[in-house]
Amino acid sequence: MIQIDYRDPRPIYVQVRERFRELILSGVLPPDSKMPSVRELSSTLAINPNTIQRAYRELESDGCIVSVPGRGSYVCQSDAALLARRRELTERLRATAGELRAIGVTEEELIATVKEGNTHD
């Protein structure tokens, strides 16, 4: 479910956070489903529990999960989180398209690239 890539320059807690955010916002992990416990995930991934906890903490402050001490962590997708994520990604798409256009890529090529993803995901 979660894969850590040690060649990825991003910190581990960011990789874990982003991966879960994708899974939650895309609906793979539905609301009210249980997250793996901090200890369980940390031993599965061979990562320090503190690192996992930091990822969970940030997911909680983003409104993606709720953590209940003594009971576990649960998916809790908030509209605000979904909207914020959408805004962030849309802006990145716009900026990336702009940079590609600046180095000479045509609009047709851009649109082709965007459509490409459709077959993969």
Place this chain on the structure above:
Amino acid sequence: MIQIDYRDPRPIYVQVRERFRELILSGVLPPDSKMPSVRELSSTLAINPNTIQRAYRELESDGCIVSVPGRGSYVCQSDAALLARRRELTERLRATAGELRAIGVTEEELIATVKEGNTHD
């Protein structure tokens, strides 16, 4: 020409490097034009010369500029650099579009966003 944004989480040397890369790859800084000297730029931006030096060093290893000891640095846009940049940005575009599609954004909206940049930049 170069603007440092202290709210940008990226290190300063990365901001400088990326900004120059855009200017060079997009043709604003044409091949053989002279780069500002390290000392000059560092005093203009009130930034440690080491930081500028590092940005220049990486631009050189990317094939974007050449530094001639004692004479300064010159733009030297290599096809390899342009191609690598293009590949990197295209992949980012594809991935971002995929994520947006995963959270329910339609293809029409994606294409509209991509076209949007056209009027701004």
Place this chain on the structure above:
Amino acid sequence: MIQIDYRDPRPIYVQVRERFRELILSGVLPPDSKMPSVRELSSTLAINPNTIQRAYRELESDGCIVSVPGRGSYVCQSDAALLARRRELTERLRATAGELRAIGVTEEELIATVKEGNTHD
């Protein structure tokens, strides 16, 4: 009567305790009235009996209820509990008003806020 809010960061036993304290000190639950049994309440709220037990234990040590083994728990509002609660809340009111004043809220606004509650509760 009792509502658990899982988004509330406070432990469940604290939520239960505080809610009962309000009900008792405000007179909604009059002296000598019977508290729901631990088992009953724990099954109604789908909460571990230990958690309810702890809330009751603390209410008892605060002088808000008395538990009679084998017969149940009864409301027993002590003047000391009422006074302590009043002191605690008054201090919190004073401190909060002070902080608001520090960030520029006028006395008129403070008083308006305090009066506001009158219509709601």
Place this chain on the structure above:
Amino acid sequence: MIQIDYRDPRPIYVQVRERFRELILSGVLPPDSKMPSVRELSSTLAINPNTIQRAYRELESDGCIVSVPGRGSYVCQSDAALLARRRELTERLRATAGELRAIGVTEEELIATVKEGNTHD
């Protein structure tokens, strides 16, 4: 400037964060002023640097400070942070007033308490 109270049930990082938030939002620490470095403060207070860093990290995500790796942390009071704080405190004031009224405190007494703070702070 910062005082840790080990009898305060709140975690240390919360005490540090809240104390700085007060100082910043009330203008005692003006925008662009330098925060003590993580290491400096941690040794002054005899607290682990990680704990201080967590407080700083949360202040940063609240828009109260900005941390620049290699350069230090700086006050950066955002309007959003001020507004959020004001809303939070106003709600607490309203709720506390409501509870006091519920246990029989008169409006006159409430207003007197609110005015009281004026002479202290």
Place this chain on the structure above:
DNA sequence: GTGGTCTAGACCACG
């Protein structure tokens, strides 16, 4: 069992 806090200490990147 769960999540949460804290410490001690290492290492890295940045300036």
Place this chain on the structure above:
DNA sequence: GTGGTCTAGACCACA
């Protein structure tokens, strides 16, 4: 020097 990440391991409160 600065902030940031990560680990190992302890301890606590809660259910």
